[in-house]
Amino acid sequence: MKPSFFNVGGLPRCVAATALVLGALLCAPHADALELPRARSVPGGVALVDLGPALVAPQASVEGVPVLVSGRPGGWTAVVGIPLEAEPGERQLEVRREGAPLERVRFAVTPVRYAEQRLKVAPGKVDLSAQDLARHERERVRSAEVIATWSAVAPETLRMQPPVPGRRSGSFGLRRVFNDQPRKPHSGMDIAAPTGTPVVAPAAGRVIDTGDYFFNGHTVWLDHGNGLLSMYCHLSRIDVKVGEVVATGTRIGAVGATGRVTGPHLHWSVMLNRSMVDPALFLADRGG
Incomplete structure (x- = not known):
């Protein structure tokens, strides 16, 4: 008698085995399944x-810029940074799946309304001299190159620890007015x-830039992977x-008052797909 290649239910055993493997893959934990940041689909949010x-x-x-994707075979999530200057409304994500045509999701x-803050600083920090303006333009070009960083290595985590203890003296999205002149x-x-x-x-990463910038003072940039970057400004010293x-x-520097500041503090930025987003959405304690 020849061995049977069929199960009781009539399915070929090879098909049944394949189904079991697929089911296991879809349900099993995956190394890329990270705990996600808090969702807030507003300008400057995630x-x-x-x-x-x-x-x-x-x-x-999004608009040709790669987006971080996290999950497992049973379900994937695009973690999209929304620019602060984005208009409320509908946005489009382009999705490419293996062996499938381009999909638009x-x-x-x-809308969101952020608070406003008025500050007095030295006039030279608002109305720039020709020399300072030229310096700022050079630094802006350099910053754009840093911001475009994309590494194929996935982040170890999407939850972050505060980079320094202390009181939040300036929240994300705050519209600042320097010497009665509105700024971004x-x-x-x-x-x-x-x-x-x-x-x-606040999370593992690679140092991709350090320097002394006109506005930001002593600055460190970290690349956490897949377009997730972070920046630390106004440092008194850089240790990496x-x-x-x-x-x-790991210690990367120390709090200072370099650049355009009114006192010692740390300015901490988080960037996703080249968009500055609210760091509070990534805090492990879900603060903010």
Whole structure:
């Protein structure tokens, strides 16, 4: 008698085995399944867009800029940074799946109203001299190159620790008016702390830039992977070098008052797909 290649239910055993393997893959934990930041689909926020199941992680982008995708075969999520200057309404995510045509997934951006703050600073920090303006333009070009960083290595985590203890002295999105002159909304979180207070990496990453900038003072940029970057400004000292890989909690510098400031504090920014987003959405304690 020849061996049977069919199960009792009539399915070929090879098909049944394949189904079992697929089921196991869809349900099993995956190394890329990270705890996600808090969703807030507003200008300067983070949209979590469900991409559904797939054996291979889909690729996603917004206006040609790659977007971080996290999850497991049973379900993938695009973690999309929304620019502060984005208009409320509908935005579009381009999704590429293995062996499938390009797909467009829409998500909504809702309005938000951020607070306003008026500050007095030295006139030279608002009305720039020709020399300072030229310096700022050079630095702006350099910053744009840093901001465009994309590394294929996925982040170890999407939950961060505060880089320094202290009171939040300036919230993300705050519309600042310097010497009665409106400026762009605040693109980070300010944490007040004494000069010299250690600043640590809130998550593992690689140092991709350090320097002394006109507005930001002594600055460090970290690349956490897949377009997730962070920036630390106004430092009194820098304790890392470009190319260095740091673990969560590694000292990267110290609080200071360099650049355009009214007192010692840390300015901390988080960027996703080249968009500055609210760092509070990434805090492990869900603060903010």
